[in-house]
Amino acid sequence: MTTAQPRPFPFSPPRGLEPEPLFAELRRQEPLTRVVLPYGEPAWLATRYEDVKVVLGDPRFSRAAGAGRDEPRMRPHPAPPGNILGMDPPEHSRLRRLVTKAFTVRRVEQLRPRTQQIADDLVDAVLAQGPPADLVEAFALPLPITVICELLGVPFADRGDFRYWSDAFLSTSKYTPDEVLECMGKLREYMAGLIAERREHATDDLLGALVIARDDEDRLSEDEMLSLAEGLLVAGHETTASQIPNFVHVLLSHPEQLAALRADLDLVPQAVEELMRFVPLGVGAGIARYATEDVELSGVLVRAGEPVLPVMASANRDESVYHDPDHLDLQRQEASHVGFGHGPHHCLGAPLARMELRVALDTLLRRLPGLRFAGEGIEWKDGLSTRGPARLPVTWDN
Template identity: 70%
Template sequence: MTTTEPRTYPFNRPEALDLDPFYAQLREREPLSRIKLPFGEEAWLATRYEDAKVVLGDPRFSRAMAVDRDEPRLRARGSMPGGLLSLDPPDHTRLRRLVAKAFTARRVEKLRERTQRIADDLVDEMIAQGPPADLVEDFALPLPITVICELLGVPFEDRGDFRVWSDAFLSTTKLTPEQVGDYMDRMWVYMGGLIEQRRSEPADDLITALIAARDDEDKLSEQEMVQLAAGILVAGHETTASQIPNFTYVLLTHPEQLARLRADLDLVPSAVEELMRFVPLGVGAGFPRYATEDVRLGDVLVRAGEPVLVSVASANRDESVYANPDELDLARDEASHVGFGHGPHHCLGAQLARMELQVALRALLTRLPGLDFASSPDRDIDWKTGMLVRGPLRMSLSWQSK
């Protein structure tokens, strides 16, 4: 049974990392409910793990249909046609396969040693300056930005522009629609120029690999390359840059689990997975899927043409899948989370993010003994607002200096 009027969405407040307890009520009583976002048409909201996997992975649910619809969304601007997130198979399959040839696990793993050096250099600078330090500006942002710039072949000195452009990609209310359009246009022009440069001056980087990508008669068009390069640049650093301070905040506010991790650093890989499950990164659900035919999800019949949004954060707290889901357990050994998505649109850079987060946690825990808030969380953190993702904008930390 669903409510007559759609509920106003999202439920979470941006200035924190808590998951609104109303999600638990929905999972129990109304796992598929009607919602209304600030923009676009009404939608269904899926809150349970199994329903989430169906909507994200079943070909009866389409992302491409969103381009021609007034898709439910948190910001004025809708989906752009042609990008990976706006396509269905076989177009999506062709594009992703071509990109995956350049974005291999081997290429990512080769970056681990370099990522460790970058992390160590950043920590060296923090130690040299002495506590307190802003984890966001001094470590969380420069680490993934440096890695993704080197991977793509983008000049690191242009990172100031990237941050502005990234905000445009992720803004809900932080920037005006006109600002978002202007910044994104600038990014397309910049990326187009960089691609043209690599055509005449190839290098050992991802942009050159994208230019050379072939599969039988298929190749990436100019627009596809520009959108992919821009998307990889933004997505390739934003998640990690947000999750490093998010993970640190969660660990510092769960001292028993932090002590457990410090005592056994072999838990770092599983800790990253548990923190990905536990931290509700997004303000709310996004990127709706449209039913291409009538589909039954539990007791609800989703009619053909109706959009469904998936709350990944709620699915990752599903009581039927995880024991004590609202508790942080760094040694948890249960079903894999959907923090990186599921199905055809599973995050292309998931392995890169995992590697960076593992390196970051190890560096912070081993190099900065006694790492803690400089005074208190309330005083030491300014939270992002007006964005699709949540996390500290500033995070002041201290440690035991020699």
């Protein structure tokens, strides 16, 4: 143990999209440090790229071992029962296989024309209204919400309700613990209602496929089905809805990189990867993994039964892996980032998110020439586990 007492974590409140200053010092001097989160037991915090990949991908680190433990976490309440994020292979693999086909690169590419149509329709509305516009409400939120609603079979008209419940689901301090519990209950009740409808009338959407897997094939429990449905709805839109304005904000703040991208839109796929590395989306750290045996990380012995929190945002700025990591380089060709995680829990929806982000950037840069900030009215999210603008006013050349 390298510190006498665990440090309170997060170390400081998030400031826009600025990285946590202490991470760089820890990577150099104390890559594994003891921390205590707002809730749960103390844990090790892993800040180096290689250590983070080991914690995420090595079977000696377990998610399932956290069952029955007071897991270190940002939110007051642990995940609901049947949650895939709390499982290890083979149980995790069993659930993941049920939905993987919907998120393969091939299947996602089939969704690209519809995603492009949605993006163009949203920009049409923005152009018809004229500048300025709030990029969040006018484009970044409705694009991934529409896509995931159509994929799952969730009515887009209900977006006001599940957006509110999603915020509560991701709340660290924005809502009280009682409000979080109430919203989690309402989200579960809502998804249960949609599933009941599919038991009456079969559909060919993803929710319909989960019902068949539950009722006809007995491949998952009721709690597992509901947790999968909730997770797909929340994660299927929230992270992308945050990253679209995050990426635009970063690009507008780096005019030379933006000019290079505007000059060659073929760079968009690589730009998305570099922006995924560069942007610290999450507040805090990843979900704890428990060592199932003694493991050494960066010269520190993590004993069996101890939790370790991987910090992907720190790993993505590791100086031993990336040259000048605090510099945005849209043509960077170094090691792959861990913005989508790593190992068995690597983000299931990564192909969908990549496609949506590529479509979003390409469409905005093609159709809104001279896109730029409109005044000082940017508002940042507060009290949630994801960072990003709650409001991003932009303008463009008519």
